[in-house]
Amino acid sequence: MVAASPWLAWTILLAPLAAGVAIWLSYLPPISVGKPRNRLAAVLAIAALLTSFACTVALFVQALGGRLALPQELSVSWINLPGLHITFGILIDQFSLLMALVVTGVGSAIFIYATGYMAEERAFSRFFGVLSLFAFSMLTIVLADNWIQLFIGWELVGFSSYLLIGHWYEKPSAADAGKKAFMVNRVADFGFLLGILALWAISAADPAHRTFNFLALERTLPGLVSAGAVPAALLPMIGLLLFCGPVGKSAQFPLHVWLPDAMEGPTPVSALIHAATMVAAGVYVLCRSFWLFHDLPGVLIVIAWVGGTTAFLAACLALVENDLKRILAYSTLSQLGYMVMALGLGGQVAGMYHLTTHAFFKALLFLGAGSVIHGTHEQDIWKLGGLWHSMRATSATFLVGSLALCGLFPLSGFFSKDEILILAREHNLPLYILGTVTAGMTAFYTARLWFVAFTGKAHGHGHESPPVMTVPLVVLAALSVVAGFIGIPQFLGAHHGELHWDVVLTSSAVVAAGLALAWLVYRKKAVTAQQLVHALALPHSLLMRRYYIDDLYDWFVASVQQQLIARTCEWVEQHIIIELFVNGIAALTRALGGLIRLLQTGRIQTYALAFLVGVVWLLSTALRR
Amino acid sequence: MMLEAVFFYTFTSTMIFAALLVVFSRQPVYSVLSLLVVMFCLSALFIMLGAFFMAALQILLYAGAVLVLFLFVMMLLNLQPEALARMRVFTLRTVGTAGAAVWCALMWKLFVSTHPANPLSQIPPPAGLVEPIGRLLFTRYLLPFELVSFIILAAIIGAVTLGKQERSSK
Amino acid sequence: MITLNHYLLASALLFAIGLMGIMTRRNVIMILLCIEIMFNAANLAFIAYARALGDLGGQIMVFFIIIVAAAEVTVGLAIAILLSRQLKTLNADEISFLKW
Secondary structure, eight states, X not given: OBOOOHHHHHHHHHHHHHHHHHHHHTTSTTSOSSHHHHHHHHHHHHHHHHHHHHHHHHHHHHHHTTOBOSSEEEEEEEEEETTEEEEEEXXXXXXXXXXXXXXXXXXXXXXXXXXXXXXXXXTHHHHHHHHHHHHHHHHHHHHOSBXXXXXXXXXXXXXXXXXXXXXXXXXXXXXXXXXXXXXXXXXXXXXHHHHHXXXXXXXXXXXXXOOOXXXXXXXXXXXXXXXXXXXXXXXXXXXXXXXXXXXXXXXXXXXXXXXXXXXXXXXXXXXXXXXXXGGGXXXXXXXXXXXXXXXXHHHHHHXXXXXXXXXXXXXXXXXXXXXXXXXXXXXXXXXXXXXXXXXXXXXXXXXXXXXXXXXXXXXXXXXXXXXXXXXXXXXXXXXXXXXHHHOHHHHHHHHHHHHHHHTOTTSHHHHHHHHHHHHHHHHOHHHHHHHHXXXXXXXXXXXXXXXXXXXXXXXXXXXXXXXXXXXXXXXXXXHHHHTTTSOXXXXXXXXXXXXXXXXXXXXXXXXXXXXXXXXXXXXXXXXXXXXXXXXXXXXXXXXXXGGGHXXXXXXXXXXXXXXXXXXXXXXXXXIIIIIIIIHHHHHHHHHHHHXXXXXXXXXXXXXXXXXXXXXXXXXXXXXXX | OHHHHHHHHHHHHHHHHHHHXXXXXXXXXXXXXXXXHHHHHHHHHHHHTTOHHHHHHIIIIIIIIIHHHHHHHHHHHTOOOOOOOHHHHHHHHHHHHXXXXXXXXXXXXXXXXXXXXXXXXXXXXXXXXXXXXXXXXXXXXXXXXXHHHHHHHHHHHHHHHHHXXXXXXX | OOBHHHHHHHXXXXXXXXXXXXXXXXXXXXXXXXXXXXXXXXXXXXXXXXXXXXXXXXXXXXXXXXXXXXXXXXXHHHHHHHHHHHHSOOBTTTOOTTXX
16 A cells, blocks of 8 residues: 655646646747747646646556555645644545546546637637636645635636636626626535534634544544534534535526526536536535535435435426527536435435536537537527538537436446436435436437437538547547446445346336437427427426526515615715715814814914913923922 | 001002003003002002112103103004903903912912011111112123113114104005 | 012012903003013012012112013004004904914
């Protein structure tokens, strides 16, 4: 058993940061503008991330061979005050290794794809600079060994996401979408931070020994709780507060509103951030702190139901969407709901497994969509069609991804989704039913997307994308196929259970039904979509307005926040701070000056009186001695 | 002994009364004439204290020259009796009286506490006659004596310059 | 049984009356007159001390005070005449050029 090499570990984290800084520095005069800088930026970013990937693979191979003693920690002391000790370090265990592999591996593929997708872009190097920053922030979250470092990475990814969503900031909708993402996340992060600080406060009886460190907390906190040092009611509250973070970052209901709008960003961004990695950070955090939630059944129920509800509601919304990326966005929301639900049901391994497979096929789907957009400059699926003929490679890989998303045997999505459904069957029957129905809907809308956009008559014309874009598609497709067989659950520590034939058969049947229904409606036109819409008019209108949640938030912001809170604050600022304090001091000074001015009358007799008073005072003081 | 006290109290009370008249008279000429009375009483007090030469000088210079000058100027300017505003009277009289009372208390504290109460009659009077004072003036206090002549000169020049009528062409 | 203190008290009273006069009167010439009262009070104090301490210096001092007072009254009255010519008023309240 060896210790992990610090060189490998720190390179994983710092290589993307170095690339980002170098790209930022390349804006200084010596480097010429335009094409050379673009090329430099792309090379730096891709090289850095591939380096991180290589180091991660090296550590992973070591861990696989059993030569690495997990978990391991390498840390550097950052803040060392009496009572406050914060370190900056790397925690290596199965979860962080797997997550780092996903981030660096899928990230490298997407970076390479992006050089082709963003080739005609003016702000090319800025894009890669922020992407590198994002990679560093995401790895900070993944490799963090304490809550504060995690939170720093958390906020940094939020910031990078804001920059990337609003990459084309000249477009007002893109700028607004970036703002919305950041603000919704901020609301969630408030609760998250409160939870972190509460956890720190109770982490030790002696204030000097309080810690943010994951491993230390896991060791000491259960002892403290059982010894009675911590009030029992506090832990569920902390659990719920900590859950706020994932609710925001992983776009759970009701803070899911930012994810569909985040599709304003370039497609590589949507693939990397809003499908594969950042939104999975919430799930990752829940995994990291699972030891805390393990004994809080109430909180677990809340988490499971939030996840399940998100999965179902998002799948409903995907049924009526017409924009290619929006459908995929709602699909992401739905799958994230699955992952959170898995964690709520106690399945750490199942959640991470689905996270990994989802990263593969969802990134594949988004990159495929990007390829379609690049080739046809169209995003509305009704304006596409017959892409199977004009863009063969994209369509084939997209098909693989779609089938993986539906969860068809033997693709990876089947295995991971079924693990979750098995958990639901064991612990919570209503959620099992909800999950199964959602699986059916997933199949329906995915097939709808495929049939409308890729088959039938072509409305426009598209051309296939260059190899720099199609090769990553093929790689991701291959991963989506084999990821079910490479033993991810075993790596994470789960044991092979027996096969639950009833769950497998039910889910396969439901998926087949969804696919068949979609084929009937959209291919065979046996029942047209119009008739369906008429039949289900009320739910349809509800879905078209996205359950009026966006309207609710708009109303809240406009009426309560702006009218009530903002006006009050403005009133306080105007009348109390400015008029009372600032102007008041000036007025007070003027009044005092006015008073003192009364002494200067210019009349001799007043001055004589002043003399008299002075002399009397002096003499009396002298006499008092 | 008794006589001394009688004289003292008589002259002092007259002096104080006249001084009050100076301050509170409406007519300016009455004020000046009351001041004259003050001067005479002061001279009497000086004589009681043995300063004969000074008493004479007081009458000659102060009463004879300075007050006459005042009278001349008043007649020149044709001063009218002044009427004090109501508020002015009240405020300043209050303040003035208070200030005066405080002043007296202070003086009392200052001087009485530091001096033994020796009757002055027991102390031999200094020679306040012409010859001793003259001798002092021309020996020990020669410099101030000469300098004072400069002050008089300056006063004369000042008075003449200030009193000159301005040429109408300027 | 008249002691030094009696004379000093008389001097103080006279001084205080002069002070009160300065603050009460409005006419500048009356103010000058009250200043004369104060001078005389100081003279009384000097002579009293000259007697009490047996030093003729007090009387010499009074000599000089009388002369200086005479000079000062001369110039002061000249100024008062100028004031009345220029400003047509001798009211101390209206002569307030010593302020901004």
